Amino acid sequence: MRWSLIVPVKHLGLAKSRLARAAGTMREGLALAIACDTVSAALSCPTVDTLFVVTDDPLADAELSSLGAVVVSGEPGGGMNPALEHGEAAARARDPRTGVCAMSADLPALRPDELGLVLAAASEHGRSFLADSPGVGTTLLAATPGHRLAPSFEGESRSRHREGGARELSPVGVESVRRDVDTPEDLTEAAALGLGPRTRPLWARMAPHEAEEAH
Numbered sequence: 001m002r003w004s005l006i007v008p009v010k011h012l013g014l015a016k017s018r019l020a021r022a023a024g025t026m027r028e029g030l031a032l033a034i035a036c037d038t039v040s041a042a043l044s045c046p047t048v049d050t051l052f053v054v055t056d057d058p059l060a061d062a063e064l065s066s067l068g069a070v071v072v073s074g075e076p077g078g079g080m081n082p083a084l085e086h087g088e089a090a091a092r093a094r095d096p097r098t099g100v101c102a103m104s105a106d107l108p109a110l111r112p113d114e115l116g117l118v119l120a121a122a123s124e125h126g127r128s129f130l131a132d133s134p135g136v137g138t139t140l141l142a143a144t145p146g147h148r149l150a151p152s153f154e155g156e157s158r159s160r161h162r163e164g165g166a167r168e169l170s171p172v173g174v175e176s177v178r179r180d181v182d183t184p185e186d187l188t189e190a191a192a193l194g195l196g197p198r199t200r201p202l203w204a205r206m207a208p209h210e211a212e213e214a215h
Helices: 019-045 058-066 079-095 113-122 157-163 184-193 199-214
Strands: 003-008 047-054 070-072 099-103 127-131 140-142
Touching: 003 019, 003 079, 003 127, 019 047, 019 058, 019 113, 019 184, 019 199, 047 058, 058 070, 070 079, 079 099, 099 113, 099 127, 113 127, 127 157, 140 157, 184 199
Parallel strands: 003 047, 003 099, 047 070
Antiparallel strands: 099 140, 127 140
């Protein structure tokens, strides 16, 4: 099955607020780097047909479209879920034959082969999702043709997606698809998996400061 991926990207001025302590003035650049690494890796997955980025941030628009993403503007407001529904409409209008998959924009260690394993598992179900590393949230929600996404991201979304009838996926060896980044501790764990080329140098500048704070 071929997939249309939908990745929501906040305005960079509002993104990654919980990384501010560690990133300082690099916070917006770090948010963009993480999104770029996520999108680049996803576009390298063979079963991804088109990747749609939902954003109204002009810098994110320019950078991510240059990587090959289709940018969907006119974000309706109201948070991540309305943005994903807006992207879903654009994806289905472009090609209703593909599966539609919403994915977090903050997976800086994402590996294309691991994403491929998750999408292969998702192709067996109408609606399905992958829980994040802590097991509370969701990093990926997929719907095969004929099924709506019905996203319920943010907060304790794992239980909401499960209660809403989506099948929880459990492929092994896909930690890079589960490890989203909201805090400095998350980024440390992602670094242990191996960061993408845009995020890695920024992390290298942050890491000594993080080690100092730990002591």
